[in-house]
Structures are given as structure tokens and as C-alpha cells.
Amino acid sequence: MNITTICIGKTDEKAIELLLQKYENRLPSHINYQRIEIPDLKNRKNLSEIQQKQKEGEQILSKIQNTDFVIIMDEKGKQPTSMQFAQDIQNYMNQSVKNLVFVIGGPYGFDEPVYQRGNKKMSLSNMTFTHQMVRLFLTEQIYRGFSILQGKPYHHE
Numbered sequence: 001m002n003i004t005t006i007c008i009g010k011t012d013e014k015a016i017e018l019l020l021q022k023y024e025n026r027l028p029s030h031i032n033y034q035r036i037e038i039p040d041l042k043n044r045k046n047l048s049e050i051q052q053k054q055k056e057g058e059q060i061l062s063k064i065q066n067t068d069f070v071i072i073m074d075e076k077g078k079q080p081t082s083m084q085f086a087q088d089i090q091n092y093m094n095q096s097v098k099n100l101v102f103v104i105g106g107p108y109g110f111d112e113p114v115y116q117r118g119n120k121k122m123s124l125s126n127m128t129f130t131h132q133m134v135r136l137f138l139t140e141q142i143y144r145g146f147s148i149l150q151g152k153p154y155h156h157e
């Protein structure tokens with residue numbers, strides 16, 4: 001299975017980038033993982049919130065193929081436990097999902113067409129995090145999910 005995370009902008013905090021790479025490098029080798037960082041909008045200050053979301057949305061949708069299974073990261077989405085998330089990943093593999101795509105919004109969230117394209121909305125917490133933090137927390141949970149599936153002593157219940 002291919003797993004892609006789509007984020008808005010570079011990971012600008014060095015500490016977050018280092019931790020992200022740590023978890024990305026630990027993902028199982030049978031997973032073809034990639035992180036797509038959509039370049040930050042150049043003239044963001046001159047654009048309204050709606051215009052920013054529209055432009056980001058167009059960029060996000062251009063990276064998604066028709067057959068991809070798309071999970072929209074959103075604090076109002078379904079909130080699985082780590083065990084349930086691991087089971088979800090197993091189910092996607094059993095269903096032969098080829099491309100599992102997680103999308104993290106920009107500072108103002110998503111434009112409506114992105115929500116409409118999503119197959120599912122997933123939350124990490126009822127609280128709102130920065131989009132920079134969410135890429136790290138999500139990647140750690142993907143690693144944790146595979147650790148659970150592989151019976152590694154990383155997750156403890």
C-alpha cells in the first residue's frame with residue numbers, strides 16, 4: 001500500500017522536521033510512504049481566507065487521483081483510538097486500497113470541494129492543533145498503528 005500525507009507549506013520548525021523524519025524512517029519497508037508539502041501561497045497576505053482555502057484546495061485536489069482513499073484530517077472528524085486506527089489500516093490493506101492519502105489543511109482548514117472529495121474525516125483530538133504539529137502527530141500514529149499490527153513493543157495498553 002502507498003501512504004501519502006499532503007500538507008500545506010514546508011515543515012518550518014526544525015525540531016518538528018527532525019521528529020517527522022524519525023517516524024517516517026521507522027515505517028515498514030513494504031509501505032511506500034511519501035509526504036507532499038504544497039508550497040505556501042506566495043501572496044497570502046493579499047488573499048482573503050476564502051481565496052486562500054480555494055487556492056490551497058485546488059493544489060490539494062491536483063495531487064489526488066480518482067481511486068485514492070482520502071482521509072481528511074479535521075478536529076470534527078471521527079476520533080479513533082490507536083488500536084482502532086491500527087485496525088483501520090489493516091482493513092485498508094485487506095480491501096487492497098492502493099493509495100491511502102491523508103490531507104492536513106492550512107491555517108483556515110479546507111475548501112468545501114476538498115471535504116467533498118474525502119472518503120472519511122479523522123480527528124486526533126477535540127482540540128485544534130497547528131497544521132505543523134498535526135503532520136507530526138499523524139505520522140507518529142501511523143508508525144504506532146504499524147507497530148501494533150506487527151506486535152512490536154512500542155504501544156502499551
Ligand SMILES: C[S@@+](CC[C@H](N)C(=O)[O-])C[C@H]1O[C@@H](n2cnc3c(N)ncnc32)[C@H](O)[C@@H]1O
Nearest residue numbers: 073074075104105109123124125127128129131
Ligand atoms: C490550524 S488547523 C485549522 C483549523 C480551522 N479552524 C478549520 O477550520 O479547520 C489546520 C489543520 O490542521 C488539522 N488539524 C488541526 N487540529 C486537528 C485535530 N485535532 N485533528 C485532526 N486534524 C487537525 C486540520 O487538517 C486543519 O485543517
